[in-house]
Amino acid sequence: MNENVLLSIENLHVSFYTLRGVVRAVRGLNLQIRTGETVALVGESGCGKSVSAHAVTGLLPVPPAKIEEGKIFFDGQDVLQFNEKQMRGLRGVRVGMIFQEPMTSLNPVFKIGDQIADVFRVHHRIGKQKAFQMAVDLLDKVKIPEPERRAREYPFQLSGGMRQRAMIAMALASPKPGLIIADEPTTALDVTIQAQILHLLKELQKDIGVAVLLITHDMGVVAQVADRATVMYAGRAVEQGTVEEVFSDYRHPYTHGLLHSLPGNPEYRGAKRLIAIPGTVPDLRSLGNECPFANRCSHVKDRCWHEFPEETTLTAEHRFWCWYPTNLKAEDAHER
């Protein structure tokens, strides 16, 4: 398990101190990413997936955010102990980022090629022209047609898909990218363009061996491209495993509910209604030590309201946090 671990998040707790109370956004997240693999953090709005990713790159607004507890190791170094200068050596150098809406991540008043060239010039002592040429080559690598022309255009002149490609190019402009954090990278894109971007990420991963932390709400995207997945709900990881384990042998009632909320689920052929999860996500400010899914769970019993479940480990990768798991394979679930 520990060999080739590139990023290790250990017992991460993040809270936001707001005027209306303390929002416990992430509670006790453990996550490891190995070189070259794709790990998904999946869940609905407010589950803490983006906050966890921002903690890695030191991009949380402090205050109101506060990392209460936990360690984050990148290549063996605890990044939470980094000063701003060390952090700059990580962010954009070893860890690249792609966000949902590339229009808001690119600077609207500079040409695409210049923005990427700037990244090269931060890392290498090279002239403007040389850097621009390297930017053009990189745009070509991320398969932007007519890269020479596009490099001289502004972000608004590119389509959404091309802007996302430009963002990926920028993430790759550093001399030694190790990890790309992709926060809902295809959510704003049409489905055929989404397929292109996912394909590109996969190819680049094969080429340069970069690891990807994929933050998404889309279980379909996870099933298609991730190696491992962590399902989060209301600040907690509820289930974690390889994609096969999480999608075909899930134990947590929320994982079950999330998969059955999707009308495209193959189990629904000919069905008239979906098996929906009732109710809504609880207010994160009012949560104590109960299981946060208790108010929507069909398996809920008294214990769930008092104690967050202990971790149950099924395989080297597969673990879940539930007192009364759904038992796809009944014998395993009752062993405990």
Next chain:
Amino acid sequence: MNDNSNHVLMEVQDLKTWFTVNGEKVLALDGVSFQLREGEILGVVGESGCGKSTLGRTILRLEQKTGGSVLYRGKDPFSLAKDDLKSFRRQTSMVFQDPSSSLNPRKRVDQILRQPLRVHSLGEPAEWNDRINSILQETGIAPQYRNRYPHQFSGGQKQRIGVARSLMLDPDFIVMDEAVSALDVSIQAQILNLLLDLKDKRNLTYLFISHDLGVVEFVSDRILVMYLGRIVEEAPTVILTGKPSHPYTQALLKAFPTTDLATRGSSISPLEGDVPSPIHPPSGCHFSPRCPQVMDRCREEYPPLREIENGHRVACWLYQGKTSH
């Protein structure tokens, strides 16, 4: 499907809606023909800019058409006089994508739901309270919350209020324009079930517009696939998803990421290129620049929408040799 599924509720012929943006013509809807049958859910699927929302708005006369015709129960909503138009407005309705921007933030739920009743002077004002309560109940909002403002509700609840508003005048036909797209999936499933329940209970007809193929496939009896202002394929849902014929439909189905691990990785074999602009659509078939099976003819002439089997129409030169049944 329903027993009365053969009654045509709406007949759309060669409908065109063009806009002018910065002096340039945008062919948002460029010659669309189809029938909507009473009691069915007709899905409309396509990517941004394909004209699906413009279609939904134009057939309700929320946009001015540029050409073609719409007949709703035999009458053209574009040539109705004032009273008849008001009756058309009562029979038809719409649910929008984003409940936060389609509910007036300064009005209480009660006022939002009362307004259509007032505008149409439907029934006795004394009965309006009961009506609002019963429709709120039907859509899953506790009536005691009727004096709250939209921001005091969650996204899913807001969309329930949007649905309640669409039902206030007892319509027959509702356009669902990305009605569940802004919601988290667990909430989306709740609202989809609600829409299906309401449809059955009230014998409604829906035009269900969405970019999400999984959603459209689940709810629709039939599906229209649109690309750049035109219908490229139309078929009953089972046929469209089981035997997609247009290369664009095939690409769309393939690109849609499902949770079926048997298809793992397959949805990322991409269709090349971007959707072209509806301001300068490509000559010939609009899909030709991206089509893996493109032929010379495709670049010159737009293929007609032609029936290749019962109820299955395709606009593609690959199928023009085949006779219709």
